[in-house]
Amino acid sequence: MTKTTTTERQNPQQLKRVLGIPSLLFFGLAYMVPLTVFSTYGIVTDITQGHLAGAYVLTTLAMLVTALSYASIVRSEPTAGSAYAYSKKAFGPGVGFLTGWSMLIDYAMLPMINYMLLGLYINAQFPQIPAWSVILLAIVVVTGLNLFGISVVKNANSFLVAFQLLFVAVFLFLVFGKMDASVGVADPFWSDGTEFGMLAAGASVLALSFLGFDAVSTMAEEAKDPRRTVPVAVVLTVLCGGLLFMVITWASQRAWPDFSTFTSLDTASLELIGHVGGAALEAFFLVAYLVGAAASALTSQAATARVLFSMGRDGVLPRKVFGVLSPRTQSPRNAILVVAAISLIALFADLDVIISLISFGALVAFSMVNLAVIKHFLIDKGLRSTQAYLLYGLLPVIGFGMCVWLWTSLSPLALGIGCGWAVIGLIYLGFISKGFKDVPKTMAMNLEEVQK
DSSP states (O other), rough: OOOHHHHHOOOOOHHHHHHHHHHHHHHHHHHHHHGGGGSSSHHHHHHSSOOHHHHHHHHHHHHHHHHHHHHHHHHOOOOOOOOOOOOOHHHHHHHHHHHHHHHHHOOOOOEEEEEHHHHHHHHHOOSSSSSHHHOOOOOOHHHHHHHHHHHHHHHHHHHHHHHHHHHHHHHHHHHHOOOTSSSSSSTTTTTTTTHHHHHHHHHHHGGGGGTTTHHHHHTGBBBBSHHHHHHHHHHHHHHHHHHHHHHHHHHHHHSSSOGOOSOOOHHHHHHHHHHHHHHHHHHHHHHHHHHHHHHHHHHHHHHHHHHHHHHHHTTSSSSHHSSSOOOOTTTTHHHHHHHHHHHHHGGGGOHHHHHHHHHHHHHHHHHHHHHHHIIOOOOIIOOOOOHHHHIIHHHHHHHHHHHHHEEEEEOOOHHHHHHHHHHHHHHHHHTTTTTTOOOOGGGOOOOOHHHH
């Protein structure tokens, strides 16, 4: 039996530490959805003129820089809340709140979009089953699993990710037999006539396929030895996800090099899968893709609930609603239920709008974590070694610059709604702080009480 520590007795609203590196890695991969590579396959293949694998190399490198920033700061501040907690520690409770508030538009949308995809895909295959019924059933099942606690989520993730990886293994086995011998080994990455700007344009679309590493950091208070396990899992999530995406697209583009022959870019992945394995593989893909959407819904709801819990515990959201844990399962029960209620918007929301809004919150999180690393280590701690300038100065600056570059790819609609949401948060912060004069005391508390 695990002994109760002094800190846990003093602070009952503390999550249970049950996650090791494998569980955290599977959590991140489930959040990313390994099969998401097929969602944008045709569109980005066209953008990169048949060099999708090369774009994934660029995206993986860009995300790895930001992941290293996450790893650095989570090693110093292993607390729930992700970018909210880190920016709060570095820049104060006001900036922390606005970061967390802006992130919520991303976190709240991710479970929702997965419920929408489940409804749309099943309805497309079985028109007699209405999409709304699938959405409601999925919300009930996923919410129930989350309410049982993170141990149940952990076990479900392992199965759901393993099932997707099984499809990938079968797909790769079949696709190797379909490769065009005239296509060079390196051609899917770079060939004559390839331009860097072409790959960069594709990378800007692919960057948000890597959201899983941010979600891993939200589980810091449920990780065993978080200063060691969470940084490793954050980096491994990017590396494993990126490598998986690169291998799939490299093999696929060697099997079907002439992207101009796709009937539709939106359904190019289905055409590719049919070419590789026929109707049987298409059916397998549908099941695996739906399993992936379910896994992402499960993990994204869990991650969102923990951000809400962290903000509720700090008093910037109603503490009695968000800042409490279930006495039996030690899960943020109320926050989970609120996320489920928000997800009901999936019954009538527009998919394109939801997708565009996810980008806004994700880039807020990535940008603020990079800045928080610079502030926390170089300014607050005053580290001055060459290694410190490299890890906590140069790399975060590069990561922030890449995030700014990605901001330029956002649609005016996403920017408008995202900025409007941030303004609402600023008004709310002014209200609860009595004109920004009285920030809730728990926001300014020393985080050591919840880090140990």
